[in-house]
Every structure is written in structure tokens, then in C-alpha cells.
Amino acid sequence: MTEKHGGDRESGESSDGMFLSALGERVRELRLRRGMARATLARDSGVSLRYLAQLEAGDGNISVVRLRRVAHALALPLDEVLRVGPGPSPELARLTQFLSRLSSADLGLAASQVYGAFEKQGRRDRIALIGLRGAGKSAVGRLLAQHLGVPFFEMGEIIEHSAGMTLPEIFSLYGQGAYRRYERRTLDWIVENNERFVLATGGSIVTEAATFDELLGACFAVWLKASPGEHMKRVIAQGDRRPMMGDDQEALKDLERILVSREPMHSRADLTVDTTGLSVPETFAELRRRLEA
Incomplete structure (x- = not known):
């Protein structure tokens, strides 16, 4: 010894x-x-x-x-x-x-361009759904993942599990900065540990430049688009009564402003599917048709 x-x-x-x-x-x-x-x-x-x-x-x-x-x-x-x-x-x-020497935002952009140039096929196997709440990301994403036989990830659910608290609690106790850090780490983990998947992102991920650039570089992004009125109708149908608690016209205008402000970012997606007037099965069928075209 x-x-x-x-x-x-x-x-x-x-x-x-x-x-x-x-x-x-x-x-x-x-x-x-x-x-x-x-x-x-x-x-x-x-x-x-x-x-x-x-x-x-x-x-x-x-x-x-x-x-x-x-x-x-x-x-x-x-x-x-x-x-x-x-x-x-x-x-x-x-x-x-x-x-x-690059900033965080420029580094994300560089990564996006490199991934886009050398990992095109790999990106097609990693589908990320973007869009505001009520676009149908979760419901359509689950159907698509089941059809493709790949894992489905709901970013918000993973963040809550990792943090041990709900998203509202994260924002309330630690602020938006903490949520953004969880969001980036969650995306990193999903991409690093899974070659194929469908991901339903948070609605505001497009506003965080570095994280969104990373997503665009690593995943095939699909924007599920809908009109402001359609978004509001779906959110209320999901049980969220907040839009009805105040001036619904003002809430609709706010939603319109958000959509307009984010359209340049949403339009960077590889594919756009307008879901206005479509049910979840109809949206899934249209998305499947577009992906297989």
C-alpha cells in the first residue's frame, strides 16, 4: 500500500x-x-x-x-x-x-452563418418553432415530433424544471436577465445532446439577438404566423383571461405593435406558415406538406 x-x-x-x-x-x-x-x-x-x-x-x-x-x-x-x-x-x-474579439451578438451571428454553410442537413433534423403565444407551437410541435419520431421539447417547461419554479416566479424574483440565461443554457443543452428534435420556443426568444442567432444557426426555424386577432382568441381559449380584464381594443393594438416590431426577426426563419383560420390539425398538415415539398 x-x-x-x-x-x-x-x-x-x-x-x-x-x-x-x-x-x-x-x-x-x-x-x-x-x-x-x-x-x-x-x-x-x-x-x-x-x-x-x-x-x-x-x-x-x-x-x-x-x-x-x-x-x-x-x-x-x-x-x-x-x-x-x-x-x-x-x-x-x-x-x-x-x-x-467579437461581441456576444456578433459571435452569435458568425455561428449562425457557419452553421448555415456547413450544417444544412443537420439543421433540417432540428426543427424550432417560433412565434407569439397562441401561434400553436406546442400543439403543432407535439404532432410533428410524433410524426417524425423525434423528441419534442417545450422550452418553457425545461426552464421551469431546471429553475425549480414557474416562469412568472423567475421573472418576479430574479428578473428578465435570469430568464434569458436559463433560455440560452436550455437551447445549448438541447442542441448539444440531441441530433434530431422539434422545439417549441418561448415567444420572445427572437428579441435576444445572441440566442436567436444561435438558434438560427443550429436549427431549421419555422415561424408559425397568425393575425393579432387570432393570437388573442387562442390565448383566451387557453384559459388566460388577462386580455379581457382591461380594454380589449387597446390589448389588440399592443399585440399588433409587438407583431410589427418582431416581424423583421421572425422573417429570418427558414419557413413561414400562416396559421390564421386554421385548426391545429390543419396547421400540422400544412406544415408537414411544406417541410416535405
Whole structure:
């Protein structure tokens, strides 16, 4: 037992030594790639010249804080400095550096374009239904998933299960920002763990640019469109009496404004199906026909 522990310790120490040696080579390589003298890196990082010499020789057990200073002086992220061993291809390295400079919204747009160019068939296997509440996303989505023999996901239900509370409680206790984070994580989880599915999204997902861009890149988006009056009629039929509690004409106007404001985003969908005047079975039949055309 004791001998085994001693062997493990020696093996670990050997592994640590190899890592420090590789890290030293990595720092020296990056410094030379930048055209920096060791003295210049010492000055810019605030790490002593002697310590840098030990680090590059593989003898310096450098702290994370000091290594972070070295990375900053090299104008590189810390994880790039720590990437010892065989590195990525030059093309991938350049692409990674370029993407790291993009904002969250632009990164989502870039992902959408890349997915669209290289994963067209894969996107067809992942159908996401978008549209306001009352469009029929849940009812039609379940029928479509059953027909295709794939899982059906209701984004709101997954968020509630993950948070351990209802959507109104999330908004009330933690605000819209928390809901958006749950929404993004839910989409990431669904896409990463399922090759084929039908997803009924939340009505406002189109207003969160980065999340919507990711959805468009990873999924085949279908906008279930309906007139304002049709939306209101369906919401009331679902048991929500809120539109009837105030001025119904004003509520209808508000709904019209929402539809108009979101139309540019909804129109980015791969397919649009107008469900006005159609029952759920009729909408499903029309969607199925359009998808199989």
C-alpha cells in the first residue's frame, strides 16, 4: 500500500516536471513569435528577468497570477499560454483569435452563418418553432415530433424544471436577465445532446439577438404566423383571461405593435406558415406538406 502511494507520488512529480518544461517552451515560443526580448517581457509583465529565465527553462513553478501577467504582456489570453503540446492548425488559431474579439451578438451571428454553410442537413433534423403565444407551437410541435419520431421539447417547461419554479416566479424574483440565461443554457443543452428534435420556443426568444442567432444557426426555424386577432382568441381559449380584464381594443393594438416590431426577426426563419383560420390539425398538415415539398 505504502509503495503504491510512493509510486503514485513519483509519477505525479514526473508529470508535473514535464508540464513545467512544456510550459517553459510554450512561453519562449510565444515570446519569440512576438519578437520580444526576455528583458522586454520582464519589463512589460512585472515578472523578474531571473524568474522568466527559470520559467522558460522549465524550472519555475510560477503562480497563476504571475503567469496571467506574462499572458497579458504577450497580448494573449491565459488559456492560450497554457495550451501546451500539439497546437491547433494556423487557420484554426487565427479563426479562434478573431472570434474571441467579437461581441456576444456578433459571435452569435458568425455561428449562425457557419452553421448555415456547413450544417444544412443537420439543421433540417432540428426543427424550432417560433412565434407569439397562441401561434400553436406546442400543439403543432407535439404532432410533428410524433410524426417524425423525434423528441419534442417545450422550452418553457425545461426552464421551469431546471429553475425549480414557474416562469412568472423567475421573472418576479430574479428578473428578465435570469430568464434569458436559463433560455440560452436550455437551447445549448438541447442542441448539444440531441441530433434530431422539434422545439417549441418561448415567444420572445427572437428579441435576444445572441440566442436567436444561435438558434438560427443550429436549427431549421419555422415561424408559425397568425393575425393579432387570432393570437388573442387562442390565448383566451387557453384559459388566460388577462386580455379581457382591461380594454380589449387597446390589448389588440399592443399585440399588433409587438407583431410589427418582431416581424423583421421572425422573417429570418427558414419557413413561414400562416396559421390564421386554421385548426391545429390543419396547421400540422400544412406544415408537414411544406417541410416535405
